Amino acid sequence: MRYLPKSPAERQEMLDAIGVKSVDELFSTIPEAYRLKKPLNLPGPLSEPEIIEYFQARAAENSLGYTSFLGAGVYNHLRSVITDTILQRGEFLTSYTPYQAEISQGTLQAIFEFQTLMCQLTGQDVANASMYDGSTATTEAVLMAERLTGKRRVLVARSVHPEYREVLKTYAKNSGLRVEEIGYTAAGSLDAKGLHSALRDDVCAVVVQSPNFFGAMESLGPLAEAAHASGALLVTAIAEGVSLGVMKPPAEADIVAMESQSFGLAPSYGGPFAGVIASKDKFVRQMPGRLAGQTVDLDGRRGFVLTLATREQHIRREKATSNICTNQALCALAATVHLTLLGKEGLREMAEQNLSKAHFALAELQKILGVKRTFSAPFFNEFVVEFPRSVKMVNAELLKEKIVGPFVLGSAYPELTKHALVCVTETTTRAEIERLVAAVKRALEQPL
Amino acid sequence: MAYPTEYRYTKEHEWIVVKDGIATIGITDYAQHELGDVVFVEMPAAGAKLTTGKTFGSVESVKAVSEIYAPASGDVVEANAALNDKPETLNNDPHGAGWLVKVKLSNPAEVNSLLDAAAYEAFIAEKQKEASS
Numbered sequence: 210m211r212y213l214p215k216s217p218a219e220r221q222e223m224l225d226a227i228g229v230k231s232v233d234e235l236f237s238t239i240p241e242a243y244r245l246k247k248p249l250n251l252p253g254p255l256s257e258p259e260i261i262e263y264f265q266a267r268a269a270e271n272s273l274g275y276t277s278f279l280g281a282g283v284y285n286h287l288r289s290v291i292t293d294t295i296l297q298r299g300e301f302l303t304s305y306t307p308y309q310a311e312i313s314q315g316t317l318q319a320i321f322e323f324q325t326l327m328c329q330l331t332g333q334d335v336a337n338a339s340m341y342d343g344s345t346a347t348t349e350a351v352l353m354a355e356r357l358t359g360k361r362r363v364l365v366a367r368s369v370h371p372e373y374r375e376v377l378k379t380y381a382k383n384s385g386l387r388v389e390e391i392g393y394t395a396a397g398s399l400d401a402k403g404l405h406s407a408l409r410d411d412v413c414a415v416v417v418q419s420p421n422f423f424g425a426m427e428s429l430g431p432l433a434e435a436a437h438a439s440g441a442l443l444v445t446a447i448a449e450g451v452s453l454g455v456m457k458p459p460a461e462a463d464i465v466a467m468e469s470q471s472f473g474l475a476p477s478y479g480g481p482f483a484g485v486i487a488s489k490d491k492f493v494r495q496m497p498g499r500l501a502g503q504t505v506d507l508d509g510r511r512g513f514v515l516t517l518a519t520r521e522q523h524i525r526r527e528k529a530t531s532n533i534c535t536n537q538a539l540c541a542l543a544a545t546v547h548l549t550l551l552g553k554e555g556l557r558e559m560a561e562q563n564l565s566k567a568h569f570a571l572a573e574l575q576k577i578l579g580v581k582r583t584f585s586a587p588f589f590n591e592f593v594v595e596f597p598r599s600v601k602m603v604n605a606e607l608l609k610e611k612i613v614g615p616f617v618l619g620s621a622y623p624e625l626t627k628h629a630l631v632c633v634t635e636t637t638t639r640a641e642i643e644r645l646v647a648a649v650k651r652a653l654e655q656p657l
Numbered sequence: 658m659a660y661p662t663e664y665r666y667t668k669e670h671e672w673i674v675v676k677d678g679i680a681t682i683g684i685t686d687y688a689q690h691e692l693g694d695v696v697f698v699e700m701p702a703a704g705a706k707l708t709t710g711k712t713f714g715s716v717e718s719v720k721a722v723s724e725i726y727a728p729a730s731g732d733v734v735e736a737n738a739a740l741n742d743k744p745e746t747l748n749n750d751p752h753g754a755g756w757l758v759k760v761k762l763s764n765p766a767e768v769n770s771l772l773d774a775a776a777y778e779a780f781i782a783e784k785q786k787e788a789s790s
Contacts, residue, residue, distance in 0.1 A: 494697065519722045528715075528722075 276641045277613035278570075280591050280632025281422070282343070282370050282448045282468070283476045286559070287636055292473045292546045301542055307501075310514040317513035320501040320538065323485075323545040330450065331465040332458030333487035337498035339541040341533065343468025344376040346484030347416065347446045349497045349531055350466040351377060353486070354414035354442040355386060356495045356530070362387045362412045364441075366399045368421035370448050371621035377416075397425040397584025397593065399432065408439045418446040419459065422621075423584055423630065424567075424591030426456060433461040451634075452589040454560025464488045473547025474540055483540030494520060497531030562635035563590035566642065570633045573646045579653060583628055591632045593618065593625070597653060600629045606652035612645055658686040661752055665728070665768050666777035672752065673728040673768055680768070682728060683756040684716060684747070687781045692718040695747040700736040700757055707731050707760055709767060714757065716747065728771055731762040 215223075220232070229235050236244065255263065277285055296302065300315055307313030307320070320338045327336035340346040351363050363381070365374055367390045374390070381388045391407060392400045399417055408415070415436040419427035429445060436443040445462035447453070450471040459465050465487040474482065488496055494517065502516030522529035551559065567590040574580050579597035594615075596603055604614030615629035622628070633642065664672045670688035673680050689695065697717040707713050707727035714725045736758050740746060747755040762768070772780060 494699075519717050525722055528724075 275611050275613050278615050278631050278645060279613050281616040281630055283479055284449055284471045285476050285634055285636050286471050288473055289550055292543050295546050296543055317501045319542050319545055321503055321513050323541045326548050327485050327487050330453045331487040332460030333465055334490040335493050336485055336487035337496055337500055339536040340484035340498055342482035342484045343448050344373040346466035346486050347373045348377045348380045350444045350464040350486055351414050353464055353495050357492060358413040360411050360413035361385055363414050364389055364391050364407050364412055365416040366391050368393045368423055369416055369418040369446055370422050373446060396586040397423040398427050398586045410440050412439055412441040414442050414444045416444045420452050420589040423593050424588040425584055425586035429459055429461040451560050451563060454556040455564055469544045472544035474543055481540055483537035495530055499536050559635050566637055567633040570642045577650050590634055591630055593628050593630055596627050603652045607648050610648045612648055660774040660778055662774045665771035667728045667771055669726045671728045675768055680760045680762050681756050682758050686751045689748050689751045693720045694718055695744045698740045698744050701733050703733050703735055705733045729762050729767040731760040733758050734761050735759040
């Protein structure tokens with residue numbers, strides 16, 4: 210991005226061209242009372258060496274050399290510098306919503322490719338050009354199901370990310386949507402019996418996450434059948450996209466709400482993220498968010514254009530499918546570049562490494578006296594273990610050894626008091642797993 | 658296109674005709690012309706309730722989306738499923754095959770207060786004069 214300063218002579222030239230004498234005259238239509246008469250409250254300018262020094266000092270505040278076993282909705286995966294290099298191109302970085310197809314072919318094509326990749330991963334027909342994140346995508350998917358079915362009761366699994374459920378409840382609070390939660394079994398998956406007894410013909414959506422918050426894979430087929438039998442739609446949330454490298458695409462779902470952070474976005478500060486909604490063709494008119502489509506121009510050449518825009522608020526106003534018109538185009542571009550670099554085989558290999566490293570970590574942790582696996586369902590790269598003492602206490606010890614410990618499940622599930630959600634990705638080395646196991650063992654052997 | 662004299666019309670450009678206690682509702686030739694090529698019609702399912710003056714569906718054209726308002730109250734007995742596959746029927750035959758819904762009226766007398774063909778034609782002639790002046 211270039212910064213173009215203006216010299217006083219250039220300012221004068223522009224003023225002359227539009228026929229005003231001064232900048233003050235230019236703003237004379239703004240009432241006197243509303244004009245700022247003092248300088249903005251900002252620190253003064255810095256020279257180039259001062260700016261570099263400032264940022265180096267800020268960068269030095271970062272903690273380096275830590276190993277993390279924290280996932281719970283945010284995942285540390287390998288990223289390529291190529292992704293950043295492409296993201297930082299001005300044509301993408303500073304581009305505005307591509308309403309004008311004739312000057313936005315590059316952006317539109319990138320969005321179209323993102324949608325294509327998301328459809329291939331999720332086994333759905335159509336995907337939008339992104340939402341804020343997985344949590345808002347999940348809520349928008351529920352609102353979509355509400356519009357499609359005309360029903361207002363939602364059954365959401367307690368094994369859906371706690372923050373996704375919080376966002377859903379916030380939306381539901383003043384919209385008349387009734388959210389009820391369905392528990393989990395000893396295996397760590399959705400309680401099918403509980404679902405069956407709660408399902409009646411007034412339910413618009415059954416919301417399930419797979420792999421769920423405990424890392425367990427859900428069996429979507431029977432859940433879709435149960436939902437459909439009562440006239441509800443199955444919404445499947447996916448927080449860890451890399452799982453799709455080894456898992457069957459959730460084609461049984463009517464609507465898939467996915468977080469795409471795992472594809473090329475660093476977990477820094479917990480954001481920015483990008484969500485996505487994918488669904489069946491027949492539901493497209495109730496889908497929120499932007500859609501890019503492929504078409505041909507007058508001469509029959511391939512081109513891209515925003516399509517089905519009549520769903521959106523700039524045309525449909527209060528009847529729009531969603532009044533969040535912001536998407537995460539740059540984050541979606543990161544996912545597009547990242548997945549294109551990885552390719553089908555690369556994603557599969559990455560996913561397989563997550564799978565086997567996480568299973569290795571569980572096996573090693575279980576060798577420690579008193580550490581027990583909690584759930585028996587198959588898992589991807591996260592699993593739950595119970596410690597003989599509080600996870601917070603164990604984590605405090607781990608931190609001393611530069612290990613960011615697992616997620617403290619008790620903070621979101623009061624019944625899981627001594628349970629830890631451990632995440633292992635392809636970035637974790639065998640040596641780091643062994644270091645974790647040794648550190649947990651030491652922490653548990655500490656006198657109370 | 659001629660406006661059938663047995664139909665009644667609204668200033669929102671819907672038409673309604675009652676036969677054997679069942680009303681058929683559509684949008685007028687003027688409306689379809691103003692909208693341009695229709696690409697999608699959103700209609701209520703059988704069983705839905707219509708309330709006079711309230712919106713019950715929408716017509717989407719390449720230019721815009723327009724709400725459709727109920728000319729009278731009643732229960733929908735049928736929506737024109739043919740429009741799902743061929744929305745352009747609305748442009749080609751707005752007063753016939755392009756009908757939107759069939760409704761069992763709760764108060765058939767309501768229809769009498771709507772515009773007749775002559776009054777509607779005068780209304781749109783006035784609108785066209787405004788537009789061209």
